[in-house]
Each structure stands twice: as C-alpha cells, then as structure tokens.
Amino acid sequence: MNSFFAIMISAILTDNFVLSKFMGICPFIGVSKKLSSSIGMGAAVIFVMTCATAFTYPAYKYMLEPLGLTYLRIILFILIIALFVQLVEIVMKKVMPPLYSSLGVYLPLITTNCAVLGVTMLNIDNGYTFWESIANAAFAGVGFTLVLVLFAGVREKMEGCDIPAALKGLPITLVAASIMALSFMGFSF
Amino acid sequence: MNYWKEFIKGIIKENPVLVSILGMCPTLAITTDAGNALGMGIATTFVLVGSNLVISLLRKIIPKAVSLPCYIVVIAAFVTFIEFMMKGYFTDLYKSLGTFLSLITVNCIILGRAEMFASKNKLLPSVLDGLGMGIGFTFALFLMGSIREIIGSGTWLASLLGDTFKFPFEPITVFIMPAGGFFVLGLIIAVLNLMLKKKPPKAVGCGGCTACGGALERGQITDCVSGG
Numbered sequence: 001m002n003s004f005f006a007i008m009i010s011a012i013l014t015d016n017f018v019l020s021k022f023m024g025i026c027p028f029i030g031v032s033k034k035l036s037s038s039i040g041m042g043a044a045v046i047f048v049m050t051c052a053t054a055f056t057y058p059a060y061k062y063m064l065e066p067l068g069l070t071y072l073r074i075i076l077f078i079l080i081i082a083l084f085v086q087l088v089e090i091v092m093k094k095v096m097p098p099l100y101s102s103l104g105v106y107l108p109l110i111t112t113n114c115a116v117l118g119v120t121m122l123n124i125d126n127g128y129t130f131w132e133s134i135a136n137a138a139f140a141g142v143g144f145t146l147v148l149v150l151f152a153g154v155r156e157k158m159e160g161c162d163i164p165a166a167l168k169g170l171p172i173t174l175v176a177a178s179i180m181a182l183s184f185m186g187f188s189f
Numbered sequence: 190m191n192y193w194k195e196f197i198k199g200i201i202k203e204n205p206v207l208v209s210i211l212g213m214c215p216t217l218a219i220t221t222d223a224g225n226a227l228g229m230g231i232a233t234t235f236v237l238v239g240s241n242l243v244i245s246l247l248r249k250i251i252p253k254a255v256s257l258p259c260y261i262v263v264i265a266a267f268v269t270f271i272e273f274m275m276k277g278y279f280t281d282l283y284k285s286l287g288t289f290l291s292l293i294t295v296n297c298i299i300l301g302r303a304e305m306f307a308s309k310n311k312l313l314p315s316v317l318d319g320l321g322m323g324i325g326f327t328f329a330l331f332l333m334g335s336i337r338e339i340i341g342s343g344t345w346l347a348s349l350l351g352d353t354f355k356f357p358f359e360p361i362t363v364f365i366m367p368a369g370g371f372f373v374l375g376l377i378i379a380v381l382n383l384m385l386k387k388k389p390p391k392a393v394g395c396g397g398c399t400a401c402g403g404a405l406e407r408g409q410i411t412d413c414v415s416g417g
Contacts, residue, residue, distance in 0.1 A: 020367050022218035026297060029213065071273070074291050075265040082258050111257070114214050114295045121288055166383040167375075170210060174375030181368040 004135050007128075011139035013187040017115050018147045019180060020188075024115030028148060029173060031106070038152035042145025044106040046138060048088070049119050052081050053137035056120040057130055077120050085111045115144060151180060195314045199321030205298045206329035207381055212298040216330060217370040219289050221341070224348035226334030227327065228282040232271050232290065234323025237299050239267040241307040241319035248308045260303045265294045281348070298326060336373050341365035 017023045024045070031041040056077050064070050089107045092100040110116060119140050123133035154176055163172050205211045215233070220226045243263050244251075251259045272290055275283045283290065293299070302322055307315040339345050341364030345354035363369050 022214050022367065022370070023292070025213035025217060029210075071269060074269055074272075074294055075262060078261050078265050078294055079258065082261060112261075112295045112297060112300060114292045117295050118288055118292055121291055125288070166379045171375040171379035171382065174371045174378070178368045178371035178375065181366075181371055182363070185366065185368065 003132060007132060007136050008139045011136055012143040012146060013184070015188075016143045016147060016184055017118070017140050018144055019177075019184045021118070023118040024113050024144055027113060028144075028151065028177075029170070032148055032152045032155055035149065035152045035156060037106075038148040039145070041106045042141070042148050044110060045113070045115065045144050046141030048081070048085060048107070048110045049116055049137040049141040050134060051088075052077075052084055052116055053120055053123060053133050055080050055084060057123060057133050060124055061130075073121070073124070074117075078117060081116055081120070082111050115140070147180070147184075151177065154180065192314060192317055196317040196321040199318065199323070199325040200328065201325070203322075204325040204329060205301075205322050206326060207378060209301075210378075211301060212296050212326060213374075214292065215289050215296060216333060217367070217374060219286055220330055220333040220337055220370065220373075221365045222338040222344075222348055223331060223334035223346050225282065225285050226330040227349075228275075228279065229286055229289065230323070230327025230330045232275065232286075233293055233296060233299070233326055234320065235271055236264060236267045236293050237302060237323045237326075238316055238319040239270075240264045240299055240303055241315040242312065243267075244303045244307040245310060245312050245315035248310075251308070256304070256308065257300075260300060260308075261294065264299055264303070268294045285348070298322060332377065333370075333373060336377075337364050337369060341369060 011017075015021060018025065018028045027041055027045075032038050059076060059080060060070070060073060064073060064076065085107055089100075092107075119137050123136055126136075128136060155173065158172065158176065167175070199205065201208075203209060206213075206216050212233075215229055219229045240260070240263050244260060247259075247263075268291060271293075272283075275286075275290065302319060306318050310318070335345060338347070339356060340361050342362075343356045343358060343360035344352070345356075347354075361369075364373065
C-alpha cells in the first residue's frame with residue numbers, strides 16, 4: 001500500500017510528466033487553449049495510458065523476456081499503442097456516439113504522444129509489478145490532466161493581457177509554463 | 190540547384206524547432222548541457238536520414254490507409270539500431286539521454302518529414318531533406334544546451350572537454366532545471382521573432398507534425414494542436 005501512495009504522489013506532483021519529465025509537451029502547448037478541450041484531452045490520455053500499460057506490460061514480461069527479444073520493445077510497444085488507439089476509436093464511434101463526439105476527437109492525437117510510450121517504458125525500467133505499473137500509468141495521466149487544466153486556466157486569463165509583440169503567442173506561453181514548472185518544483189523539496 | 194535548396198531549408202528558414210515548433214520534448218528535456226544536446230541531435234539526424242531514405246524507397250508500396258503504423262515501424266527500427274550503437278560506444282551519453290533516446294520514435298519532426306516529404310519525393314531529395322532538418326534540429330538543440338549550461342552550470346561542453354571552459358561566476362542553477370528550459374526556449378523564439386521583425390511564416394497549411402495523427406486533415410478537429 002505504501003508504494004502505491006508513493007507512486008501516486010510522485011506521478012502527480014513531484015515527477016509530473018509534463019513539468020519535470022518533459023513528456024507530452026505538444027498536447028500541453030496545443031490543447032491548453034480552452035478549458036473544455038483540455039479536460040477532454042486529459043481524460044483520453046488517462047484512459048489510453050492505463051489501457052496501453054495493461055497490454056504492453058504482459059507482452060513484455062510473457063513474450064519478449066522469455067524469448068530474449070527485449071530489444072524489440074520500442075517497435076512492439078508503439079505498434080500496440082497505435083493499434084489500440086485505432087481500435088478504441090472504431091469501437092467508440094459505433095457503440096457510444098455521444099462519448100465519441102466529446103472524447104473521440106482527441107484519440108488520434110495520442111498515438112504519437114511521447115508521454116504514452118514514455119510511461120509504458122518507464123514502468124519496465126523502474127521494475128514495477130503489474131499493478132504498480134497500472135497505478136503509475138493512471139496517476140501519470142492524472143498528473144498530465146491536472147497540469148493541462150491548470151495551464152488552460154492561465155492561458156484563458158492571458159488572452160486579454162497586453163503582451164509585447166515579440167512575445168505574443170508561443171514565447172509568452174513558454175514563459176508562463178516556466179513559472180508553472182517553478183511552482184511545481186516546490187513539491188519536490 | 191534544387192537539391193541544395195532541399196538541404197538548406199531545414200537549417201534556418203524552416204528550422205524544425207525554432208520556426209515550425211516541432212520536437213519540443215527532447216528540445217526541453219536533454220538540453221541541460223551542450224554535449225548531451227549535440228549527441229541527441231546527431232542521433233536524431235541519423236534516424237531522420239535513415240527513415241527518409243527507406244520511406245522514400247517504399248513510397249509506392251505503402252498503402253495510404255496504414256501509412257502511419259508503417260512509418261512508425263521503420264523509424265522504431267532505426268531507433269533500436271542507434272540505441273545499440275550508443276550503448277556499445279558511448280555509454281555515458283546513453284545513460285544521460287535515458288528514455289529520450291527511445292522516444293526519438295515519436296519525435297514529430299521525423300514522422301512529419303516522413304509524411305510531408307519522403308512519402309512524396311525521390312530518394313536523393315528525401316535524404317538531403319532529412320540531413321538538413323537534422324542539422325537544423327541539432328543546431329537548435331546545441332544553442333539551447335549551450336545557453337543553459339553556461340548560465341546554469343558555469344561550464345561549456347563539460348561532458349566532452351572536461352574543465353576546458355569554466356566561467357568565473359556563480360551559476361544560476363534554475364536554468365538547468367525544467368523551469369529554465371521553458372524560459373530559455375520562450376526567449377530564443379521571442380528574439381528570433383524580433384530579429385525577423387514579424388512572426389515567422391507559418392508552415393504552409395499544416396507543418397505536417399502529425400501531432401494530431403492526421404485528424405486535422407480528416408476534418409475531425411479545426412485547430413492545429415501543436416500550436417505551430
């Protein structure tokens with residue numbers, strides 16, 4: 001139980017995927033313009049991260065390791081993630097159209113999100129058990145969502161500000177992200 | 190001189206990091222010192238040239254519907270190769286790059302070039318395009334790494350040259366922390382905007398970073414997600 005709590009705190013706050021590991025920066029910058037879309041993206045990431053780990057972990061432990069093919073893991077993991085995302089998109093479209101219209105649009109964005117591939121590989125590198133891996137993936141997703149939603153709030157506030165011309169757009173967004181990373185550093189002391 | 194143009198465009202005019210705003214994750218994560226940045230840049234350039242070469246050769250065979258998985262497998266194979274090479278010959282660099290070496294697979298610059306260029310062009314232009322983009326990426330990484338290392342640790346290229354360059358001031362450690370990464374990149378892009386006297390030209394239509402997995406092209410979303 002102790003280790004689960006440690007995983008939760010570190011995945012959400014101290015070792016936040018976006019602000020201290022620098023994974024998933026593209027959606028962090030891209031989808032944080034509006035609060036509503038940031039929540040949708042966050043939910044989709046939590047879902048895909050958790051399910052991808054549920055597939056990649058057994059595939060690694062019971063297929064690649066016994067066969068001594070661990071060096072193939074990048075290829076296998078990225079294929080599993082790509083196939084899984086495609087599958088979920090198709091099933092969701094057919095079975096749950098309302099959910100698809102709110103979440104589905106974010107799914108294709110996730111295949112090439114480095115946070116998803118990153119979390120599946122970090123679980124292996126850290127030597128987590130199956131349930132620890134699942135917990136780490138889910139909480140990493142929660143951490144991602146937290147930062148995305150907080151940052152969307154910051155950016156909505158910034159809309160009306162008078163910003164120097166050269167800093168408009170991306171530069172000021174990065175500077176704001178820097179200040180946010182600074183505040184998250186407070187958790188690790 | 191058409192070939193020359195394909196090569197040179199990636200270095201400044203369409204620099205993948207500073208102008209097209211792609212590949213943000215490695216740009217921010219491994220630029221804590223200039224040596225790491227250089228190593229990452231060279232590794233990515235190798236993968237970029239290799240994947241552009243193979244994808245250009247296979248461009249008439251790969252069906253459009255499954256192009257993304259095909260590209261990713263080609264790229265992942267090259268990444269696995271460079272991972273082995275680096276583990277064997279540059280162990281220190283391998284350790285300090287860590288997971289980010291594997292994550293070259295999902296670097297949107299490489300997928301973007303595969304989708305936007307290599308899948309539509311002949312062998313030689315594709316290789317030159319990959320080489321130019323790779324050098325542009327390495328240049329941006331090296332610039333970031335140098336600024337952050339000099340201000341943040343008070344050294345330059347310490348992982349390659351030891352104490353050759355040591356600066357006599359108190360380093361500002363926050364620059365090699367995550368917060369400093371965002372800050373330095375923001376300012377570099379701002380300075381570039383100022384020098385160009387205008388916003389850098391947006392890539393025509395979509396930069397092809399595939400951060401959206403082609404959703405923009407299919408009309409599932411209306412705004413580009415990478416902010417480019």
